[in-house]
Amino acid sequence: MKFLILTASYGEGHNTAARNIREAIISESSTTDVRIADLYSITNPRFNRWIQRGYSLAINRFTPLWKMVFLTLSREGVVETMIPLLDGLKRELAKEINSFKPDVIVSTYPIYSFLIEKLRRKLVDRKVPFVTVVTDSTIINSTWYRCHSDAFAVADHPTRDALCAGGVMPGKIHILGFPVSPRFEDVSPLPISSPPPWKILFLPSARTSHSSQIAELLLQLPNVHLTVLAGRLPQVAEAIGRRNLSGSLEIIAWTDQIPKLLASHHLFIGKAGGAFIQEAIAAQCPIIVSHLVPGQEEGNLRLIEGAGIGSLATGSPDHVRDVVAGVFANDAALWRAWKANIATISHPSASRDTARFLLEMARKSMCLHS
Secondary structure (H helix, E strand, C coil): EEEECCCCCCHHHHHHHHHHHHHHHHHHHCEEEEEEEEEHHHHHHHHHHHHHHHHHHHHCCCHHHHHHHHHCCCCHHHHHHHHHCCCCCHHHHHHHHHCCCEEEEEEEECHHHHHHHHHHHCCCCCCCCCCEEECCCCCCCCCCCCCCEEEECCCCCCHHHHHHCCCHHHHHHHEECCCCHHHHHHCCCCCCCCCCCEEEEEEECCCCHHHHHHHHHHCCCCCCEEEECCCCCCHHHHHHHHCCCCEEEEEEECCCHHHHHHCCCCCCEEECHHHHHHHHHHHHEEEEEEEEECCCCHHHHHHHHHHCCCEECCCHHHHHHHHHHHHHHHHHHHHHHHHHHHHHCCCHHHHHHHHHHHHHHHHHHHHHHH
């Protein structure tokens, strides 16, 4: 069986979902051939890099502008008028499908569904099932569902409700969880009875001074151990290190141990990005959102607050410190409530469930066409 997974490097959630689905399919069936394709980077890599930089600048520096773009794209007819500008992408997609001949096509990025719809008459096999894996939650841009998909895989019930409200037939929507790494199945979350020191995993923003102040204030709280996950922001790690902060501090430049880190910490503080929020949920690590991108990440915040698994603490570093202090006050009563709630929605096996769903769809498709 062959699976073609389409993705794009605009936000980490699309690529994360694609990689994890591929890993899970291969672990479930070693005889499968799974190909991930970011056709944006193939068709015009230089232009694509400029678009990525523009996207990063918009979501980090010009957030009101990005929200306006997000809402505009959700209007019916807007993306449709842009399709002629994507002829190169459409040709590459047709070439990929006709040469690879997948049994199932999976998309973790919404624009591909518009191209698939245009290509249906020209494809070698027009009956290949097409599945959209929605990587956003709760507040869903209509580009995810305006075009035909044979099935929609969503993370949770609020996302299912959003698609139903948008006119998608309920029978096409499958709640499979966000496809986090299969390694989340192997970690053991902290128990609800876990005592201090309160271990906080902090994913800082690119605002160096703001992030440094947050780290300093958190370390002034009693019984706190702070782990700073610098990742692609070495300048922020250096700035925090230069402050000679007292208390228990660990700075991690890079790691492939995110599942273990989240599972071993009491609290995650960071951006409301879809992938990291869903990973925190899978590891049963309650969440404080210190910054978010208006638009799609507002849905992640709504999920967090609606499920009672965390809180928003944007604004001044003092506000972040005060919210954290409240979370661990009174023998961490609020944290323990969040911890109990997050255990009820955690879905660490989501990638495996998605893989099994796709494998079954491929088998049925092959039987029908044999």
